Amino acid sequence: MRYDIRLVIDYSYAAPADHTRNLLRLLPSDAPGTQRVTRRLLSIDPLPDERRDSLDFFGNAMTSVAWHKPISAAAFTLTATVERAAPPPVLDLSPPLAGLAAEIAAEQSLAPQAPHHFLGASPRIRPVPEITAFARALITPGMTAFAAIEAIGRALHREMRFDAEATTVDTAPLEAFTARHGVCQDFAQVMIAGLRGLGIPAGYVSGFLRTFPPPGQPRLEGADAMHAWVRAWAGAQMGWVEFDPTNDQPAGLDYITVAIGRDYSDVAPVLGALRTAGAHESHQAVDVVPMER
Structure with a gap:
């Protein structure tokens, strides 16, 4: 496209x-x-x-x-x-979540795309016990890393409400999570905190999302806005996958990437x-x- x-x-x-x-x-x-x-x-x-x-x-x-x-x-x-x-059909080739740490340790590169850069605390996303507990409660025995990534993104979509007036660019992930509302930046940073809390490397993506007007109505010029979603490392075979918790879907054909980083501070x-x-x-x-x- x-x-x-x-x-x-x-x-x-x-x-x-x-x-x-x-x-x-x-x-x-x-x-x-x-x-x-x-x-x-x-x-x-x-x-x-x-x-x-x-x-x-x-x-x-x-x-x-x-x-x-x-x-x-x-x-x-x-x-x-x-x-x-268009992204290829997804085939879950990720390891069990319990085996992801070994695959991360086996990655010896520190190139920009290496998972090590996206695992620890970053300027805007620190360990948050409440978010980690929420993510951990979604994990089932034998769940793969990719399944865990999607489960957390989908759960946040169910739990949180999009509200353009609820937060600012400086709102911390814990505040947005506690109130269960925010904008795409908040959804993304809460999801990243949850993934990292489980040992899954995760980063922030900024870019554009094609939007669709209601049926029968013309598209409004200037009505779109910059968007944010999440990229997570699902093991050596799958590598990086992208998910949009705001809209409960993988980032596919309608997503245009501008910048990637550890959190909003890297891509503002x-x-x-x-x-x-x-x-x-x-x-x-x-x-x-x-x-x-």
Whole structure:
């Protein structure tokens, strides 16, 4: 499936902000076998005085920008065309959950995709006994690692309620889990905490999800938003698998990856520092449009 994507994130400042610097992770990249980017462009207004494009440790595209003079607003616009391949049928080749630790230990590489980076605590996801206990209660004797991954994702979908007003970008996984509500970021980070609590390496994926309007209604432009889901390591044979607990489904043909990391802090679309005398406002609009071949 081929998609045309347009994302606009804009900021406005109550007072002109100076010494503004931003680190952006907005550009999708190729993923062997699943995703091919044929066009991508990140436009920034006003034009920054500095811009540097690079890759981070996990291979995500990063754009660093800075302005040397005060600015009252900033807008980041992404346009891209991405081809997404349908994932092959899933055959559970993962080991029993009790044997996963041995397979992790046998992985001697510390390359970015190695499971070791995704097993311990990360900046936003620490061990949470309550979430670990919830995950452990779902495990049955002889359950495979892959079955455990899906069981935890599906259980969180049943237990938690999507509520766009319930949390903020800084809400901790325990808070969202205790209240049983949140947005896709919360669903993903709670699931990651649960998986790691059971010894399953797990990471955070940010990107786009094609959405469907109600039957008989036209698709609304700008109604989509950036999305988040989970990748987990299901053993040496299966490797990394992806699951979306917000929507109770594997991440398949309708998912476009932008960045992967240990948690939201590794993949945040916009990070920055500035000096200003007032508050600021931000708005986001996303269009993910499937294109006919």
